[in-house]
Structures are given as C-alpha cells and as structure tokens.
Amino acid sequence: xxxxxxxxxxxxxxxxxxxxxxxxxxxxxxxxxxxxxxxxxxxxxxxxxxxxxxxxxxxxxxxxxxxxxxxxxxxxxxxxxxxxxxxxxxxxxxxxxxxxxxxxxxxxxxxxxxxxxxxxxxxxxxxxxxxxxxxxxxxxxxxxxxxxxxxxxxxxxxxxxxxxxxxxxxxxxxxxxxxxxxxxxxxxxxxxxxxxxxxxxxxxxxxxxxxxxxxxxxxxxxxxxxxxxxxxxxxxxxxxxxxxxxxxxxxxxxxxxxxxxxxxxxxxxxxxxxxxxxxxxxxxxxxxxxxxxxxxxxxxxxxxxxxxxxxxxxxxxxxxxxxxxxxxxxxxxxxxxxxxxxxxxxxxxxxxxxxxxxxxxxxxxxxxxxxxxxxxxxxxxxxxxxxxxxxxxxxxxxxxxxxxxxxxxxxxxxxxxxxxxxxxxxxxxxxxxxxxxxxxxxxxxxxxxxxxxxxxxxxxxxxxxxxxxxxxxxxxxxxxxxxxxxxxxxxxxxxxxxxx
Ligand SMILES: *Cc1c(COP(=O)(O)O)cnc(C)c1O
Numbered sequence: 001x002x003x004x005x006x007x008x009x010x011x012x013x014x015x016x017x018x019x020x021x022x023x024x025x026x027x028x029x030x031x032x033x034x035x036x037x038x039x040x041x042x043x044x045x046x047x048x049x050x051x052x053x054x055x056x057x058x059x060x061x062x063x064x065x066x067x068x069x070x071x072x073x074x075x076x077x078x079x080x081x082x083x084x085x086x087x088x089x090x091x092x093x094x095x096x097x098x099x100x101x102x103x104x105x106x107x108x109x110x111x112x113x114x115x116x117x118x119x120x121x122x123x124x125x126x127x128x129x130x131x132x133x134x135x136x137x138x139x140x141x142x143x144x145x146x147x148x149x150x151x152x153x154x155x156x157x158x159x160x161x162x163x164x165x166x167x168x169x170x171x172x173x174x175x176x177x178x179x180x181x182x183x184x185x186x187x188x189x190x191x192x193x194x195x196x197x198x199x200x201x202x203x204x205x206x207x208x209x210x211x212x213x214x215x216x217x218x219x220x221x222x223x224x225x226x227x228x229x230x231x232x233x234x235x236x237x238x239x240x241x242x243x244x245x246x247x248x249x250x251x252x253x254x255x256x257x258x259x260x261x262x263x264x265x266x267x268x269x270x271x272x273x274x275x276x277x278x279x280x281x282x283x284x285x286x287x288x289x290x291x292x293x294x295x296x297x298x299x300x301x302x303x304x305x306x307x308x309x310x311x312x313x314x315x316x317x318x319x320x321x322x323x324x325x326x327x328x329x330x331x332x333x334x335x336x337x338x339x340x341x342x343x344x345x346x347x348x349x350x351x352x353x354x355x356x357x358x359x360x361x362x363x364x365x366x367x368x369x370x371x372x373x374x375x376x377x378x379x380x381x382x383x384x385x386x387x388x389x390x391x392x393x394x395x396x397x398x399x400x401x402x403x404x405x406x407x408x409x410x411x412x413x414x415x416x417x418x419x420x421x422x423x424x425x426x427x428x429x430x431x432x433x434x435x436x437x438x439x440x441x442x443x444x445x446x447x448x449x450x451x452x453x454x455x456x457x458x459x460x461x462x463x464x465x466x467x468x469x470x471x472x473x474x475x476x477x478x479x480x481x482x483x484x485x486x487x488x489x490x491x492x493x494x495x496x497x498x499x500x
Contacts, residue, residue, distance in 0.1 A: 003032055007024065007028030009024065010028075015066070016063075019123050020133060022225045022231045030232045031335055031340075036282050084106040089115070099422075107469075110467050119233075135223035136161065137225050140493070143180075144324065148190065152183040152188050161187060168192075171196050176320075229272075230328050235275055239278050254420065261420045262286070263421070264408040271328075277333060288371070292404045294319045294376060298310060306361060307357065308357060317379060348360070377403040386439035386440065387439045396429040397436075429458070
C-alpha cells in the first residue's frame with residue numbers, strides 16, 4: 001500500500017517514508033492511496049483479542065512495509081506491561097444504558113495523546129532504518145499542552161532522535177507546563193513561545209518549510225520530522241481504539257454483532273475524530289460521529305453550514321487542548337470526501353491561508369452532514385456537566401470529556417437518537433484539576449490553592465489515586481527555561497542544535 005499527499009503533488013510513498021517525513025513536500029498530508037476494508041468477521045474476531053493484538057491487527061493493514069515482528073515489537077514497547085496504568089490500555093466504562101466512556105488517558109502523561117505518541121517514536125526509528133536514513137531526526141512539536149509532554153515522554157532517550165517542543169507560554173495549564181519544563185532525557189528540549197497555539201503551530205510550520213534551514217540542517221547531519229497529529233504515524237494508532245471499543249462492547253454483550261454505534265469526540269485539531277472516520281470507512285459499524293467543540297466552535301459551524309471560517313476571536317477556555325482555530329487534519333477528510341481531489345483541496349487550503357475561510361458545497365457537504373453531527377459547549381455548561389455527571393454517576397470527567405458528554409446530551413435532545421454511544425474521554429480529570437475541582441467543590445474551596453494542592457484535594461475528596469505521571473510534579477527540578485517570541489523560534493532551533 002502506498003501513500004499520497006492531500007495536495008496532489010506526490011504519490012507512491014511507503015508508510016515508512018510517510019512516517020519519516022511527517023508533512024508531504026507540497027505542504028499536504030499523507031493519506032493511503034487506497035482504502036483499507038475489513039470484513040465483518042475480521043471485526044468481530046477482535047473481540048477475542050487483547051489491545052496489543054488488536055493494534056497489530058489494524059496497524060499491519062496500513063503499514064504493510066513493516067514486518068509483523070516489527071509491528072509487534074513497536075506495540076509491545078508502547079502498550080506492553082507497565083506502560084499504561086491499565087492493562088486493557090483503553091478501557092470502556094459504562095455510564096448508563098446508552099452511554100459509555102472510552103478512557104484514553106491511562107498512559108504516562110494522563111492524556112489520550114500517549115496512545116499515539118508512545119508508539120510513533122518506535123515506528124519512526126524503524127522507518128529510518130528501513131529507508132537507510134543516516135541523518136539524526138529532529139522532532140519539532142507545536143503543542144497546546146498535551147501533545148508536548150506526550151511527545152517528550154515518547155521520544156525521551158530514543159536513539160537517533162532529538163525533540164524540541166514549543167508551547168504557548170500562557171496557553172497551557174500549570175500542570176502541563178510543569179510536565180514539560182521538568183522533562184528528563186538527554187535528547188529533549190522545551191521552549192515557551194510568547195503567543196497562542198496557532199502562532200506556535202504556524203511558527204513550526206514555517207520552520208518546516210524553510211528551505212535554507214533544511215539545507216543547513218542536512219550539512220550538520222540533521223533532518224526534521226513531525227510528531228504533530230499531521231504525521232500518519234500518529235493517526236493510524238488512533239484508529240485502533242475505535243475498533244477496540246467496539247470489540248469490548250461486543251465481548252461484554254452490550255451490543256450485537258453488526259449493531260451500529262455512535263462516537264462522540266472532543267475535537268481540536270481533528271486528528272482523533274478523523275481516526276474514527278477511517279475506522280468507519282474500513283467497515284466498523286458507526287452511525288454518527290459527533291464532533292464536540294468548546295467556544296472555539298469553527299468545526300461546529302463547518303459541519304452545520306459548510307463554511308470554514310477561522311476569522312474569529314480566539315478564546316482561551318478551560319478545555320485548552322481544543323482551543324484551535326485551524327484544524328489541520330480536516331484536510332485529510334476533505335481529500336477523502338472529494339475522492340482524492342488534490343487540486344480542490346489545495347484551492348481550499350489556499351483560500352484558508354489568504355482569506356481566512358473557505359466553503360464546501362454539494363456532495364462534500366452532503367457526505368459531511370450524513371456522517372457527522374456537531375455542537376459546542378460553553379464554559380458554564382462544561383462545569384455544570386462535570387458536576388451533574390459526578391452527582392449522578394460518581395464519575396469524574398475532565399473538562400474536555402465534559403464537552404463531549406454535554407454535546408452528546410445535546411445530540412440526544414436534538415435528534416432523539418438512542419443509538420448506543422461511546423464518548424471518547426481524552427484526559428484524566430486530574431490533569432485539568434483546577435476546573436474540575438471548581439465544578440465539584442465550588443469557587444470558594446478552590447480559591448487560593450494551586451493546581452498541585454488541588455490534585456491532593458480531588459484525590460482525597462473523591463477517593464481516587466493521583467496518577468503516577470502527575471504525582472510529585474511540583475517537587476521536580478525545572479530543567480528547561482527557554483522562552484522566545486513568535487519570530488524567534490527558528491533561532492531557538494539553531495541554538496539548540498548548535499547549527500553551523
Ligand atoms: C489533543 C486533545 C484533544 C483534541 O484532539 P484532536 O485530535 O486534536 O482533535 C482533546 N482533548 C485532549 C485532552 C487533548 O489532549
């Protein structure tokens with residue numbers, strides 16, 4: 001199976017090459033040239049497998065230039081015993097007769113990005129070997145908080161790689177910042193940027209497309225790659241847990257073989273919910289994909305009207321990992337929905353860049369509203385949902401997952417659809433503890449306490465253990481103190497790598 005760019009400029013790329021490059025040279029994203037399809041029997045057979053077996057089963061269909069042994073090694077390295085604090089890796093919890101929660105935050109950094117970022121470095125190292133790459137890989141990451149730490153953890157001390165993470169100085173929580181600035185490892189760097197996430201992401205994109213810098217890197221024995229969710233090696237491991245959730249429901253007798261279910265996904269860069277689209281396209285019985293946004297509701301408008309308009313105020317919210325106005329992975333969906341029309345996608349992306357918006361019509365819009373349903377959640381509703389769900393079910397939601405639950409409620413009220421629905425839970429409630437504590441205990445109890453005291457409070461009052469990745473964080477030594485302007489990111493790369 002080969003990969004091509006969403007902008008039509010490149011084809012016949014192996015998966016190893018696509019993973020190594022991250023972004024396609026024409027600025028597009030890599031997608032499979034041909035669709036992968038599973039038979040119903042293959043899908044049902046997953047019910048008898050554990051998560052690791054399911055992962056190999058799905059991955060080998062997309063990464064067919066890797067041997068089964070190589071994939072098994074990567075999977076065991078990422079999801080083997082002790083890596084996640086839950087042996088099932090991505091357990092499904094039943095909330096009520098219709099709603100289930102897929103917990104994706106049992107990895108080392110307590111957010112769902114671990115699922116992909118624990119395995120990506122392993123896939124990348126093998127990709128380098130397969131493509132006889134001699135240059136050292138430099139991973140550049142722009143993060144709204146969770147990706148950065150998850151990438152640092154994933155790449156820490158991985159042979160032949162270095163990683164530089166840029167995060168918006170004021171756009172991440174105390175816990176997220178502490179996680180990044182205390183990161184250990186001999187090949188890891190984190191740098192704060194004076195700007196928001198889109199500024200940071202644009203800065204990284206500019207560095208990636210800087211030809212002069214690329215030449216200089218090569219002379220110094222380095223090569224850039226990306227661990228952002230634009231890398232196919234990030235996306236493909238995320239397809240696995242949609243199948244896994246279905247297989248778990250089937251194994252538990254919650255659904256019948258072939259029964260369609262919905263997924264609700266708290267969405268930012270559109271990676272997670274795009275993986276769900278691929279699962280659906282492969283044959284997983286999915287009725288609706290429910291796209292949940294916060295006040296940065298670009299995607300709600302897009303799915304409901306066909307207009308993608310980033311020309312709006314950027315809102316800082318209590319679900320910061322979804323504070324995004326340009327959802328990069330949407331480009332892949334557009335490419336798929338236009339039957340791989342790279343010229344059309346390039347036109348839209350050019351309009352987005354120059355005019356800040358584009359509009360889809362006709363067949364693309366029709367397919368979009370057939371598969372997707374979208375709504376958004378206000379700050380107030382997010383807190384209310386956390387409180388209500390805790391009162392009703394004694395189940396603690398983080399802010400992002402609360403957006404998912406609230407949008408699911410809106411979906412049911414609006415459509416009356418009682419199809420069983422899995423709500424994707426993207427972070428541990430401990431990771432965004434300030435808002436969670438405020439929702440449950442009220443402003444007064446929370447006032448004057450820092451996030452680290454609130455971790456203790458939540459654990460005590462709710463009878464839960466603080467996850468290992470967050471415990472003792474405030475006592476760790478700060479190892480990374482760099483800060484730069486939006487225009488200073490390239491200089492930081494040059495300095496860190498000591499480029500001549
Ligand atoms: C990254 C992230 C999201 C958004 O996921 P996308 O794949 O970017 O849509 C949602 N919630 C949390 C906690 C995240 O870290």
